Amino acid sequence: MMYAWIALAVVFVSAGAQMLLKQGARRGYRPWWRQYLNGWVIGGYAVMFAAMAANIWCMHRGLQLKELSIIESLSYLFVPALSWCIFKEPINRRKALAIAVIIIGVVVFFL
Numbered sequence: 001m002m003y004a005w006i007a008l009a010v011v012f013v014s015a016g017a018q019m020l021l022k023q024g025a026r027r028g029y030r031p032w033w034r035q036y037l038n039g040w041v042i043g044g045y046a047v048m049f050a051a052m053a054a055n056i057w058c059m060h061r062g063l064q065l066k067e068l069s070i071i072e073s074l075s076y077l078f079v080p081a082l083s084w085c086i087f088k089e090p091i092n093r094r095k096a097l098a099i100a101v102i103i104i105g106v107v108v109f110f111l
Contacts, residue, residue, distance in 0.1 A: 003063040007055060007071045014051040015078035019086055020044030070109045076102050 024040030035041070055068060077099050083089040091099075 003058040003061050004067060004071060007058045007063060007068055010051045010054045011072055011075050012078050014048060015075055015082050017044045017047035018079055019082050020047065022087065070106055073102055074106060
């Protein structure tokens with residue numbers, strides 16, 4: 001069970017990495033290739049790589065792939081929440097309903 005909690009933290013960190021990638025994409029760069037070689041993007045990919053390594057470690061220690069897949073679906077909760085907090089992106093009713101369905105699915109899976 002401890003590895004499930006670690007995997008949950010990793011999903012939250014991965015959502016943070018996506019915020020770094022979004023921040024890097026919001027800026028205009030010249031020449032075009034600097035869009036992919038700026039600090040925000042490189043940092044986001046570095047955090048994603050660390051999260052992937054942590055997921056592999058959790059699976060090596062006993063977390064099943066089916067459990068990890070369900071836990072990772074919580075990124076559909078974390079990413080909109082962080083984008084709402086950081087970038088002021090709106091969450092409409094349809095998105096909120098979809099997030100609720102995902103949370104219910106995760107809870108049902110772990111019962």
